[in-house]
Amino acid sequence: xxxxxxxxxxxxxxxxxxIFLVLxxxxxxxxxTIVPQHVMYSDLDSKIPFIKEFVLAYYFWFAYMxxxxxxxxxxxxxxxxxxxxxxxxxxxxxxxIFIIYPNEQFPRPVVPGKDISSWxxxxxxxxxxxxxxxxxxxxxxxxxxxxxxxxxxxxxNNYFFRILSFxxxxxxxxxxxxxxxxxxxxxGGGIALATILYLGIYQAPKLFPRKINLDI
Numbered sequence: 001x002x003x004x005x006x007x008x009x010x011x012x013x014x015x016x017x018x019i020f021l022v023l024x025x026x027x028x029x030x031x032x033t034i035v036p037q038h039v040m041y042s043d044l045d046s047k048i049p050f051i052k053e054f055v056l057a058y059y060f061w062f063a064y065m066x067x068x069x070x071x072x073x074x075x076x077x078x079x080x081x082x083x084x085x086x087x088x089x090x091x092x093x094x095x096x097i098f099i100i101y102p103n104e105q106f107p108r109p110v111v112p113g114k115d116i117s118s119w120x121x122x123x124x125x126x127x128x129x130x131x132x133x134x135x136x137x138x139x140x141x142x143x144x145x146x147x148x149x150x151x152x153x154x155x156x157n158n159y160f161f162r163i164l165s166f167x168x169x170x171x172x173x174x175x176x177x178x179x180x181x182x183x184x185x186x187x188g189g190g191i192a193l194a195t196i197l198y199l200g201i202y203q204a205p206k207l208f209p210r211k212i213n214l215d216i
Contacts, residue, residue, distance in 0.1 A: 014073050016084055023091045027132075030095055036104030036131040040183040048184065050109055052117040054175040059120065061138055061172050068145040075154050083148035086197050090140040093193060098132040105133045108180050121179055128181075135189030136182045142172040143194035151202060 065087065072080040108130070111121045146169035149155055150162055173190070176182035 011073070013077055013080060014069075016081075017069060019084070019088050020091075023088065023095075026095055027091070030098055030132055031129050034098055034102050034131050036102045038101060038103040038134075039106055040103050040134045040185045041106040042184050044184050045106065045177070045180075048177050050180055051178045052111060052113075052121050054171070054178040055117050055120045055124070057168075057171040057175040058124070058138070058179055058181065060168065061142060064145050064168055064172065065141060068149055072148060072152060076152050079148050079152045082151075082201055083144060086144040086148065086201055087141050089197055090144055090193060091137055094135055094137050094140065095132075097135060097189075101134070102131070103134045104131045105181070105183055105186070124179070124181060133182055134186045135193050136173075136176055136186040137190070138176050138182070139173045139187050139190030140194045140197075142169045143191065144197065145169065147194075147198055147202065 068083060069080065072083055108125055111118050111125070146165050149165050155161055173187060177184055177187060
């Protein structure tokens with residue numbers, strides 16, 4: 001019993017991830033209720049090629065977040081909480097923007113073919129409505145995972161891992177426009193929101209004399 005209690009105390013911070021259950025339910029509700037009034041489209045979108053194979057990077061977004069939380073949760077509670085705050089704020093603020101500025105993406109292409117990439121793209125198209133795309137949560141959260149890992153002291157000297165993480169973040173972000181799931185405007189919105197959160201979570205504390213320690 002003492003061992004079980006010790007394990008619980010060591011890893012109980014993982015329970016905070018249940019906040020994403022609430023956020024997912026909120027997201028589903030907004031998907032079903034928000035009627036879009038603004039179409040997110042730029043002339044640049046028509047010049048960006050459609051590359052269905054990038055759908056694999058788009059799906060890897062889920063694994064990227066899960067692996068980020070797992071690594072930081074096991075190695076650095078402080079960075080774990082920073083990533084948790086970043087991603088939960090990213091989603092919450094995006095949802096508020098969806099409500100204030102109801103938006104949708106431009107018409108998506110028809111994707112013929114029965115190969116795995118075509119099937120995965122069509123699965124997204126068929127199960128994910130076109131509303132609530134600006135800012136891109138995919139982009140903002142990918143940046144959030146990258147920043148959390150890149151700022152982790154345990155990984156400071158692991159240049160291969162940091163470069164790999166950066167490449168994954170870029171691939172996921174690029175996939176949003178390469179499979180025509182988002183406009184380049186949505187990507188810009190995701191980057192802008194991520195920048196604001198980065199300044200607030202990672203840079204603002206440096207202005208104060210006392211270090212903010214979330215390792216609880």
